[in-house]
Amino acid sequence: IFHYSVSDIISTVEFNHTGELLATGDKGGRVVIFQREHECKTEPFSQGEYNVYNTFQSHEPEFDYLKSLEIEEKINKIRWLPQQNAAHFLLSTNDKTVKLWKVSERDKRPEGYNLKDEEGRMKNLSTVTSLQVPVLKPMDLMVEVSPRRVFANAHTYHVNSISVNSDHETYMSADDLRINLWHLGITDRSFNIVDIKPVNMEDLTEVITAAEFHPHHCNLLVYSSSKGTLRLCDMREAALCDKHSKLFEEPEDPSNRSFFSEIISSVSDVKFSHSGRYLLTRDYLTAKVWDLNMENKPLEIYQVHDYLRSKLCSLYENDCIFDKFECAWNGSDSVIMTGAYNNFFRMFDRNTNRDVTLEASRESSKPRAVLKPRRVCQGGKRRKDDISVDSLDFTKKILHTAWHPTENIIAIAATNNLYIFQDKLNQEMHG
Secondary structure (H helix, E strand, O other): OOOOOHHHOEEEEEEOOOOOEEEEEEOOOEEEEEEEOOOOOOOOOOOOOEEEEEEEEOOOOEEEOOOOEEEOOOOOEEEEOOOOOOOEEEEEEOOOOEEEEEEEEEEEEEEOOOOEOOOOOEOOHHHOOOOOOOEEEEEEEEEEEEEEEEEOOOOOOOEEEEEEOOOOOEEEEEEOOEEEEEEOOOOOOOEEEEEOOOOOHHHOOOOEEEEEEOOOOOOEEEEEEOOOOEEEEEOOOOOOOOOOOEEEOOOOOHHHOOOOHHHHHOOOEEEEOOOOOEEEEEOOOEEEEEEOOOOOOOOEEEEOOHHHHHHHHHHHHOOHHHOOOOEEEOOOOOEEEEEOEOOEEEEEEOOOOOEEEEEOOOOOOOOOOOOOOOOEEOOOOOOOOOEEHHHOOOOOEOOEEEEOOOOOEEEEEEOOEEEEEEOHHHHHHHO
């Protein structure tokens, strides 16, 4: 049995815009950045391997004395800024505070100062008799991470999303009831652009679960709610986007109504497609693709683990029904991916309507191992390798996944392990 500490559980995974870097955040407030190795002539298979580039402590546990509340250090989200120079920048957030970090490399050091000695101590000025020009000498590569901005004190509730705007100058942070717009250079004020808090908190019927900016139109954003709705907002229409431009909602089928209907319809994640034409959402049992031009129903519905429909009672009792699964698009928006239980994750090919269940495990992560499709059966006839619903491990859940922006490389967080799979998936999807 492998023992791990709760602080090692991965809580977010994110590729940067080129896919060369991959960042994970964990419950202990740490961020680990992985860098992709370049192809080596002597080892043709080494290309694509991600190795640790840097690890740093992003957030520390805090205590809110006014509310007598502990503020966890857990990293809820990481978002990379588009690269503009040699350095990389990323935003990381816990429940309350967003931080901007600069990641840069140093492989030269200055030598030959006039007023300092080799140790950096100031010289006695009376001993300086000649002047020299300092020079840069090569040194071992150092990766430096430094905090550049701290965006604090703007959220009363827990932050669930951050999203960088396509204008590269602003970003938003969303909590349960409000969304704030920030300028990346200004930390002491933000603009509240969505506020769904009722005057009387007893009238509260829904919360914001996720929010994201449109990839190309800087005025558009979407946010999802615990009632299963999506609201598209246009910041050009009004400063406060309480009146949405579009409401995406599927009418409920009365025949399916049950005690759990509202819980399982809560949207746990929403992502714009790279094209900006579609929205991908995830609720407890399904993933849905919506067309921005069609509000009354989703374009496509994918059953992630329909075999759990009969198990909702026990999933409610063990709190699993409240798990928040994320979802991801591949680079060409043709395949979607989302996680499930038992360390399974699902992929759906939108063009061929094929789907596959794969497992993130130590066996499947051996170099050049091919992932075997898995099948879950609900009683009745069982094939040789089928897994029965009753033997699924609900403590092993794939909540966080990410897809490389252009290639078939995926990152899967399974509790305290990060799995990176590549290309073989293609053969499985279409094989």
